[in-house]
Amino acid sequence: MQFGFSTNAFREYDLAESIEAIADAGYDGVELLFDEPHLYPPDASEDDYDAVRRALEESDIAISNGNAFMLTAIEDFHHPSYVEPDPEYRRERIDYTLAALETAAELEIPYISIEPGGPIPEGKSREWAMDRFVDALEEVADRAEDVGVDLLVEPEPDLLIETSGEFLDLLERVDSGRVKCNFDAGHFYCVGEDPAELVDPLWEYTDHYHLEDIPADRTHEHTQLGDGAMDIDAFLGELEGRGYEGYVTVELYPYEETAIQTANEAMDYLEERGWT
Template sequence: MQFAFSANAFHEYSPVETIETLAAIGYDGVELLFGGSHLHPSDTDEDDIAAVTNALDDTGLDISNCNAFMMSAEDFQHPSYIEADPQYRERRVDYTRQALELAAAFDADSISIQPGGPIPDGKSYAWGVETFTESLQTVVPTAEQVGVDILIEPEPDLLIETADQYLDIAHRIDSTAVGCNFDAGHLFCVGEDPVRAVEKLSGSTPHYHLEDIPADRTHEHTQLGDGAMNIDGFLEAVEDTGYDGFVTVELYPYQETAAETARDAYAYLDEHGWI
């Protein structure tokens, strides 16, 4: 397997500076950020695309995934795919179409998306599942047309939190363009064992996120080795499936020390024999 680092820790850097920094540390790839201070689809032009593409070519880094969570820098969970207001919901759908087209411009394989969003007050889980399915089905044709996969990322406190909930949604959408962005820490937060979940979701997972999580399972992305997760066991389980794609370290809370944090995560992986 290969290791990348997510650009969502690097808001204080430009996308090009992020790529150069991660390459100097030794990473194989970068997860591009489609929002915040980086490459928001609505204001990324041909010059921006060319600059990032040239930086990737110059450094030899590959794109592990394109992170399409952060539509708004103020509140990246809203608008979601399950807003009660259809017009507000459509803004998230349009953003996802634009993200797919931008990912195709970078010749990337996938974007990761939020798993529905927070269930609105007064609405049921069943309503959320139906609404999310309808929303996703409207963007699947774009994904199939441009050749970029949509990866649903289960997350605590949003509609889809667990492996089984992801599988239920996946069975409702008849498209090979839809997969799972397996975030080990997120599953740990909701009481699952990421090691055991690897086998359950391996057939659906073309990309993994990795971080550590505190022992109380609070949703707090923590430096590798500083939490309670069985990171080596998780990576061994992934390796045992024959996976040869990217595991992306995602430590977005560390924006004030992004480069140092990325370097320390790489050192942890190196010390544990994964690099």
């Protein structure tokens, strides 16, 4: 398997600096944040794409994923979502995702990770939110088919799709092979599931994995590898046992103030445990 590191921890650096630092730390891939201050798809130009290609070539590193989850360019990590009560505000998330698919295609990224619906709005039922999310997915999946890029729904605590079961239920309602899973090991651990045990049932739907550690109380707090309570070795062992050759991207966005040190220490952990 190959390891990447997400630039969402490097929001105090420009994208070229982030790519260079992640490559210098020894990673195989870099996850591009499709948001300000890095590469925001609705505003991306050919010059921006050329700059990304140049930075990747100079650092001899590949792209592990296009992160189209966070949306601070408009509001925050979770808003606007696919399940906003205001249809115009909801439209902003859909249009952003359509632009993200075009950006991924331009950079030859085979998939993007996306929000699992969003927080269920106050006063709305889960069923209402699911209907809105399915409608949105059906629209963006058509564009995904056209450009040849997969949509990886990333289950997350406290959002519409939290668990592996809820993700599999979603797939029953969406008629597109382009809709798959961004398997975030820490997120599943937070909601009481064992990431190692989920590798098998989600295997055929998973293009990409996120990795971080999580505290023993399962609080949704992305924690440096080895500083939490997850059995990271068991999880990575399941992937290795299946001959996984894709990317596992370390996602430690809370560590903005120490991004370079954090990336290096996460790689040190992986090396010491014999995973690289």
